[in-house]
Amino acid sequence: MVSSMRAPAAALESPICVSVERPAMTDEQGWAVSTVRERVEERGDLDGVANGLTAVEDRADDGRITVETMRDWHRACRESHRSTAADLSDAEARFEALAASLDPIDRDTNQVRARLDEYEGQFDSMRSALASTEERLDATPRTPESAVAVYEAAANLRRCGQVVHQVAHSLHHVEADVEAFETWLDDPATRIDTLDDEIDGFERYLDNTEGLLDRLEADGDTGIRPFGAWLAAYHLQRMMSLVFEDLRADIADLDAWLERRNGSYGADVAALRDRLDDLAVRHETCSARLDAATAEIADFESKRAEVTDSLDRFEANLDGREPPVDWGEVDDLVQGQFDDLGIQVR
Numbered sequence: 001m002v003s004s005m006r007a008p009a010a011a012l013e014s015p016i017c018v019s020v021e022r023p024a025m026t027d028e029q030g031w032a033v034s035t036v037r038e039r040v041e042e043r044g045d046l047d048g049v050a051n052g053l054t055a056v057e058d059r060a061d062d063g064r065i066t067v068e069t070m071r072d073w074h075r076a077c078r079e080s081h082r083s084t085a086a087d088l089s090d091a092e093a094r095f096e097a098l099a100a101s102l103d104p105i106d107r108d109t110n111q112v113r114a115r116l117d118e119y120e121g122q123f124d125s126m127r128s129a130l131a132s133t134e135e136r137l138d139a140t141p142r143t144p145e146s147a148v149a150v151y152e153a154a155a156n157l158r159r160c161g162q163v164v165h166q167v168a169h170s171l172h173h174v175e176a177d178v179e180a181f182e183t184w185l186d187d188p189a190t191r192i193d194t195l196d197d198e199i200d201g202f203e204r205y206l207d208n209t210e211g212l213l214d215r216l217e218a219d220g221d222t223g224i225r226p227f228g229a230w231l232a233a234y235h236l237q238r239m240m241s242l243v244f245e246d247l248r249a250d251i252a253d254l255d256a257w258l259e260r261r262n263g264s265y266g267a268d269v270a271a272l273r274d275r276l277d278d279l280a281v282r283h284e285t286c287s288a289r290l291d292a293a294t295a296e297i298a299d300f301e302s303k304r305a306e307v308t309d310s311l312d313r314f315e316a317n318l319d320g321r322e323p324p325v326d327w328g329e330v331d332d333l334v335q336g337q338f339d340d341l342g343i344q345v346r
Contacts, residue, residue: 030066031147033057039147052155059154067143070153074142077160081137084168085130091175092123098182106185109253110246111195114324115181122174126167133163188261192268195250199275202243206282209236213289216296226297231307231343233290235314235334240283242318242325247276249323307341 036056059069099107099116106112140156141149184190212233215224251272258265294300304311314337321330337343 030064030069031150032064033060034063036065036147036151040151043148051158052151055154055158056151058158065150065154070144070150071142073157074137074140074153077157077164078137080164081130081133081160084164084171085134088123088126088130088167088171091171091178092127095119095123095178098178102185106257109257110249110323111191111253112185114326117324117326119174119178119181122170126170126174129163129167133160136160188258188263188265191254191257192265192272195247195254195272196275198250199247199272199279202240202247203279205236205240205243206279206286209233209240209286210282212236213286213293216293217289225344226293227300227303228343230290230293230297230300231341232338233286233293234311235337235343237283237286237290238315238318239330239334242321242330244276244280244283246323246325251276310337310341 033053033056037053040053056065059065059073061069102112107116136156137160140153140160144150144153184194212224212229216226216229216233251269254272255269258269297303314333317333318330
């Protein structure tokens with residue numbers, strides 16, 4: 001069970017700037033930056049003017065941006081894109097070879113499937129981002145024909161450079177994660193420690209829930225909005241119920257995998273199960289405290305009725321999930337609920 005890295009594709013895409021002007025070709029001396037600014041401001045129908053003008057200013061020399069500069073910039077963006085696309089293709093091929101080499105029994109386990117799905121999603125996102133960038137480059141003239149076209153080309157090329165840089169940065173992290181995954185695949189100690197760390201991470205959700213309940217139950221003014229604190233604790237509790245199902249599946253997969261390896265790991269697996277059992281007891285206690293707290297919140301029933309539809313949708317979304325769970329999506333779902341319901345615990 002892993003949380004997914006934020007995929008770059010959707011966040012990196014933005015409208016492509018393409019001028020509809022087709023004026024006569026300018027000379028090789030190019031355009032004064034002041035002229036580009038004037039022509040752009042005259043149009044009034046262009047997006048991201050500040051970013052586009054900044055891109056022009058960054059490439060200008062002595063207040064002018066030349067045709068040669070624009071061509072060189074376009075060529076550099078194209079080469080950077082090609083290089084990063086090749087690196088991505090090589091990394092994806094190595095990952096696919098690794099996935100194909102896995103024992104089918106191991107590949108179908110909860111934790112392995114979760115990791116494979118995560119990495120496949122990240123490669124898909126990076127590939128999509130580069131494809132959009134290539135379309136942007138294809139739509140950007142190497143030799144702009146007007147001051148406005150210079151602005152639009154500069155905005156596109158700057159955006160292309162940003163996307164390619166971000167994809168390259170993401171790829172570096174994904175390659176490191178896949179390398180760690182390869183070690184994890186064959187090392188019992190790494191698998192045991194990783195699952196123990198995941199339990200640590202989810203235990204912090206229970207710590208937060210208990211902290212909210214402590215403040216709800218305290219006498220006097222604790223500086224929180226009682227119903228908001230209850231809603232926050234409710235969402236964390238409901239999410240944790242999904243966690244237990246996923247973690248139990250992870251421990252069962254790990255136990256079965258360790259039985260096929262040399263060595264004795266029964267005590268390690270038992271310790272993981274004991275930790276999970278302890279968390280389950282704490283979770284049940286929190287549920288009882290959460291129910292009891294409703295009696296102390298003024299107008300609780302009417303306040304809950306106002307958010308019933310949102311809570312029902314939240315419950316239905318979680319009920320439809322089975323191991324391996326995409327915890328990045330679940331985190332986004334919980335945060336979305338907090339934002340939609342205006343949950344602020346303070």
